[in-house]
Amino acid sequence: MILVRAIVRPEKADHVMKEASEAGFQAVTKMDVYGRGKQKGITVGEIHYDEIPKEMLLFFCNDEDKDDLVKVILRTARTGEGNYGDGRIFISPMEEAYTVSTGKKGL
Template structure:
């Protein structure tokens, strides 16, 4: 099982979430975050912005679903400009359901 984390533009969140939900990916965690990429922020006239508002989404999926989730995120979060974001895929060693106190099946 993998954890897909994507840092995207806040204005693209609705498009990404609707596309993921349409394909059956409903369990998504969303957080408002700030950060900057390798460009180190942006310069607008005399004003410098070192920390930019972004949205972090996280979704746990089976290994075979990673490609589809990454495809959806990169398609619907893309504006073609610097700062569109990044997608990170991490291995999940264990996943537990708090209510049942049971380990999820299918997790390596």
């Protein structure tokens, strides 16, 4: 099992979730997050914004489905030709998952 964390622009989150759902990845957790990337925030005029609002989407999938999910996220989260701040995708192995209501192990 794999945990895919996608940090995307807020205006792209719903589109990513819709396209992922249509590709068979219906289960997702969405969180408002704030941070900065390599660009260390942005400066507009004399104001420096150190924490930029983003959305973090958490998907769980089987190992063999990871590449398909990543392709969907890359295709839908990117702005035009790609810009700073479009986001990041992090892939982590997940040892176990349980459904709380049933106690069933697995996705």
